[in-house]
Amino acid sequence: MSLSQLLLTPFAGALLVLLVPGNYRVVHRFIALVTTAITALGAVSVFAAFQPGIAGMQFEEQAAWVPAAGFGFHLGVDGVNIGLVLMASLVAFAATCVSWDIEKQPKLFYILLLVMTGGALGAFLSLDLFFLYFFNELALVPTFIMMGVWGRGENRNYATFQITLYLTLGALIGLSGLALLYSQSGANTLDWVTLKAWLAEKPLSGHSQNLILPLLLVGFGTLVGLFPFHSWAAPGYAAAPSATAMMHAGVLKKVGLYVLLRVALPFCPAAMNHWATPLAVLAMGNVLYCGWVALRQRDLFLLLGNSSLAHMGFCFLGLAAANVIGVTGVVLIMVAHGLLAALSFGLAGHLTKVTGTSDIDKLGGLLKTLPFVGGALVMAFLAGCGVPGFANFPGELTVLFGAWKSFPIFVILAAWGGLLIGGVYMLRAIRDLLHGPLRDGSIQGGDAGPWRRVPFLVLLAALLYFGINPGSLSDRIAPSAERIALVKSISAPATVAATAHAAH
Amino acid sequence: MIPGLHHYLIVSGLLFSLGLFGVLARRSLLVIYMSLELMLNAANLALVAFSRFNNNLNGQVMVFFIITVAAAEVAVGLALIVALYRKRQSAHVEDLTRLKY
């Protein structure tokens, strides 16, 4: 399956759903499900066909689009995005599965979901930064609409308003950054490969870099929920329907990081060095501050939202480290967290549907009545506090290793946040939600039936596979990471004096 | 003494300001409209003066255009104002504030 076919599948599906009259609800669901399933299989095949150990792009496809303005349609995967593509398509499939019983305007819902999927895939696949942005916007808009229409909770309108405002502004600021890149580079193109070659010849002036990087960091950082631009995230996910939360928290959120990896790191190296420490500080804001906020949350979705923000902190730390280990770690986390976030929000959604509340204080002992969902949720929570065997662990470990040389103190803080703060709120959630005696009113329905388990099992399987065998990812990532990393692979062993000095 | 270009310009400038003042200060649509015509004529005066002193007739051609256009404008304008008066029994700007904010 070629990349363009992979990209077109969801849109084709959306068109198909559009053509089927509104009252054939089952057909809509079926089409959506099949489409995403095909997409997922295609992504798996691409992932399998992808050759590890090659740094450059693979399966490239190119077409002129607006030569007058220097935009082209350019698809391709390297180590940085191949894993994300796979993750995105898996999550999309899961999201379609969990939205099986959408009652209100299912047709529109599935169309939006498919457009969202296509947009996300397009953002990850496009090597022309214009199209990257284009597809990202294309995927964001359905998010807002889905939240506004199918969202839950009384303050969903405000949450929708907030997330729309935040993400659009963030995206636009990021876009300004890209536009500046376009003009400052003088390459008269936004094609990443061309730019990379061009800027290798004549890099951006320090002035331009210091102009572009802040815009990129603030803009795309906002899309990721970089502290202090994060407050849209938790309430947003609390208000979003499961599928939307899964897609956004899992997939779309990563686009921001992806752009930072692709653009900020290789194109603004000097500025990146200059901004590394502030960025690391903000990363601590995510890891510690959001972690502490999560400690206080008594709403399941708010808890998950804040914890996913905390995870993003590790990504920013790796980004700040900017060496091949850190970058690889960032990508590992992006993939892992995508799967994990989707899993958690999917399960939380199911749980909320069954029990009718997401208030942890009203629930308890659910493991008894919902063995599958409960068990899966336990696994999700454990994965969330960095337990080995799940994909998050190697990612966070790698980031810590990568950042150790540059930011020992921040690594110590991050380890504290990940191992302890994370452990505390995750285990507290298990304790209050699943363990202990059954609370009254917790139960109105049953566990997930065999079919309902499929999405969760798929995500869990992926999490475990990459957790047990992270090499399958890292061997693909590392060579490409080497290309965009600033600090090339650390020469070991470093001088002990330096380390000793750095550590204190 | 022989009036020079600047004399004409000063007069036309005065006329223009007069017209503008009328537009800004008066309440009756008709008066305002007359003041506007005054402003146009101030421009005409300036044009004529310029073309006379630059020995360049284009300016006077322009004047003819302006007069014609102004005539058309007046025709339409007065028709409108009359129609409005018929409708509201008033041609005062302060009665003309249904569309706002």
Place this chain on the structure above:
Amino acid sequence: MDAHAAQHAVAASSAFSSRPEDLAWFILLLPLIAAAGIAFGVRRSPFLSSTLSISATVTAFILSVALFLAFGLGGYASSPSPFSWIHVGSLNVDLGLAVDRLSVLMLVIVTGVSALVQIYSTAYLHGDPGLSRYFGSISLFTFSMLGIVLADNLVMMFVFWELVGVSSYLLIGFWFEKPSAADAAKKAFLTNRLGDFGFLLGILVVWSATGSVSFTEIGNALGGNPTALGGLASIAGLLIFCGAMGKSAQFPLHVWLPDAMEGPTPVSALIHAATMVAAGVYMLCRSYVLFQAPGAWPAHLWFLGDITALDIIAIIGGFTALLAALIAFQQDDIKRILAYSTLSQLGYMVMAVGCGGPDAAMYHLTTHAGFKALLFLGAGAVIHACHHEQDIWKMGGLWHRLPVTFRTFAIGTAALAGVPILTSGFYSKDAILVAALDGGHPVLFGLGVLVAAFTPFYMLRLVIVAFFGKPRTDAARHAHEAPMAMTWPLIALAIPSIAVAWFGLGDFLSAHFNPHFHAHEGGGLFGPFNHAPLAAVFGTGSLIFGVTAAFGIYWGATTDPLPERLGLLSRAMRNRFYFDEVYEAIFVPMHDMVGRLAAAVDRWVVSGLGIRGAHGSVELAGRALRLLQTGNLQTYTFLFAAGVAVVVFVATK
């Protein structure tokens, strides 16, 4: 990269070649397979689950013994070529197995105890609805534990370290509906996490200094340049030790172990006697090479002078041993007495490592694994017999009602107390005392002797109160012997408690740590008295002292006479010296307070002022600005003229 790929291929091809050490792979994976089989296959049937799990473990045990005999005695370290786990830049982590004397010995212990415990559990937990889950978790635990044992690099050890934490979390919280159990599980996991935090940092320090995480490579690096760790040598050692502190429940992280007794008793026998808690000590021995490096401190910690990491470890160990023993004096819950005794013994082992006697520590670990598991299982049998009564003062006179349990329990006690010649405990404890002497720690030696006197005291207190005298409750009165499935694991465990000593295990271990080691002539059963009479005599003396004291105080007692004799001190002992209270009072509120603060800031400042503020001001600006559009032509013309003025002014300026 290609190099890695090639290596990877080699690994894959050669991993299961016919070399004996490759058996280790099967030993490691069997329990995992069992766990997976239970999770995805026979979950529905408790019987199948237990059978699957037990058979897997037993097979693993047999293989371990085979491996032990195959070359364990030959004693050469070797490791199957690794699978690549993650290779990025200078971070290379392989999943390789270290198969040497240490690990094969541990393999035998872990698989053996695990097998017995599982057999025992079939009867102990008979009819429990969660039985399949239980066996699944226990298989997972066994797998993780074996992983720790076999890991040949720090990261892999950390991975399985965490997994052990998780699986013990599942086991302790097996009865998760019980709030106390759920809390205990949480506490155990988080306390361990605190230790792991240090462990992880330790790994980072070592990696950045030596450029590798593999034990052999680190060993080579340090061998080539002993000061490779530079100023961080001692710090690194202590950080690694933090991990041990967590798992082996050393002061100040010891608080989780007693609470962990909320889990099913067999679990306590497995986790809190033989395996998990031993992991800390094992890890210290495994990474002993780090501690042999000359200690050094960063510049501004100069005041620590030439105190080495080992010294600190020894002190912590000794202190834990004493503290736990004292607390054990005044516990009434049979399992808690054993728990604190375990703490005390672990402190002993850690102290041994600190005194430079890892072989002694491993020796005691081995013997202790046997008899402490025995004691726990025995306690389980007692509890089972007394309908889940755990207070020893509510028992009494059980010795003739539970003959098998009593005899085996007595043997266990003897071994723990260290009865000379007969029991294994004597030799291993003696080894530790010797290590303390040789290591030049007279104070710690004295402390060791003291603990050696306390141990028989509180154990005999338990035995006398629980098994002798008159039954004090109906439960005790109608107690009856446990079924076969429970009794013969006791018997099976009783054997090593006596017999281990006869195979010169100590020399076997010493030879591992010290290549130039050759056994003392005139070894055998009376060896200790020959070559280190001081330690042996003191050990025996302390035993006699403890025993007499115990008989003197408790023989025939119906209530505990100590409180009025010791008064305040005994209250403190009873309340575990208030450690939990202090922690509850400090750490938990600290994080919660910060959390509350952060949440408030997030709610009111960031999203409150930031977002709602921006939103409000924009909306307000809109509503204000549109008022300009009065609809009055006069306003319009005026603004127009003003605009013209401004534009003309700016344009011509």
Place this chain on the structure above:
Amino acid sequence: MNYSLLSLEILVTLLGVTVLLADLWIPASARKLLGYAAATGAGVLLTYAIGSGAPADGTAFGGMFVVDALSNYFKGFFLLAALVVLLLTVDLSDTIKGYAEYCALILFATVGMLFAASANDFVLMFVALELITVTFFVLVSYDRTRSGSLEAGVKYLIMGALASAFMVFGIALIFGSAGTTNFYEIAAHQAELGKSPVFLIGLALTLVGLGFKVAAVPFQMWAPDVYQGAPPLTTAFLATGSKAAGFALLMRVAFSAVPEITAHWSRLILVIGVLTLLYGSLCAIPQRSVKRLMGYSSIANAGYLLLGMAAVSLSGSTAVLTYLGGYIFTVLAGFAVIAVISSRAGSDDVSVFAGLGQRSPILATGLTVSVVSLAGIPPMAGFFGKFLLLKAVANHAGTERFFLVALLAACVGVVISLYYYFNVIRSMFWPKSVPDLTPIAVGGATRLALVLSIVGVFYIGILPNSLVTGARQAAAGLAPQSAVAGHAAAASAPAAAHH
């Protein structure tokens, strides 16, 4: 002289006259035919204009009238706007008193726009503008029964007359100081003219007149009232044709008459642009009347376009032209729907659009596409246009703080605009209160017009290449080289950004 250059203008005039005369014979019952005829005529002329019939470049009336890439580019869009609006009139013909005259006036206004596109002399510029304005006085107040319409008409009349008074005075001063009113001749002497304050004042006053046309702050006051009061179709034509004509002239004057002075004024234009877009976006937030909302939105869009002009670069002008192209389709699609609904309901309050999703999918689609495109969201035309504009501004943001600020202000403006645009969508598909759900019948002509504009919006959004190429040629024909040179002096933009 070569009349073929004026062929379009002549033909459209004839078409208008024909419609007027035909009205005398055709029975009232068959009035629709007039609309169809006018529309078909416009359509034919459109195909003729963008097809082979496009006259070769050249000048007439002694250089007053020029035909070049720019004029052809705009003329295409003027005819298109006329065509769509005329199509829309067909189904509403019963509601329009004096239908034939209405069509004819639209055509005459179109003639004015065509001339404007070709004006190369201040005199012709004035005449063309007045032709447009005076026609629109009538068109705006055409619905004489509604006092709103009359009020709007009078307001437009007064403000328009005021603007043209200033402009005429300005032209007088220009003539006085330059001795000519021809753009090329002025361009030739702009160096010394740039120093004469009289000339600068005159130029400023002239630009004021154009600023009024495009509704730029501080000359935007009329726009909301007129947009709201005028008949919807008039508003549609006002928002597309008239505005585009304003920009056509603005670009001519700025880039082919006085490029260097424009380069010096780029900051002034930039500031005006920022104020305009912020004013439009902010005031639009609390609006209930959709037509008034569109009025403010058109102010905001004028702001974005001015930013593009302020860049004073080829890429900037290209962006402006591209954006205008997409904007015309977008606005037409929106007003098509507004016209149908408001003429049905007699009101244009947002609540009238409630539940449109169920009532008439095609209308709902039309308005949604329009609004979403206005909000600048892919894959609509608005997105690409805005992107090009931001890019053009960004070209200088590297060197000039002003432009960086403008860039961020534009971002903020877009975000604000999302807010009110999505209100419209929400009320269409997810109304707060349950509206009447009687389906709305949509006539064939309206459908055609809608489909035309919707397809246009998507086409430009997804395959913008042809449009961008055209716009680029048009901008290049605008003597941009000197503009670039002038600009390079003023803002020293990286040369690579221009080609």
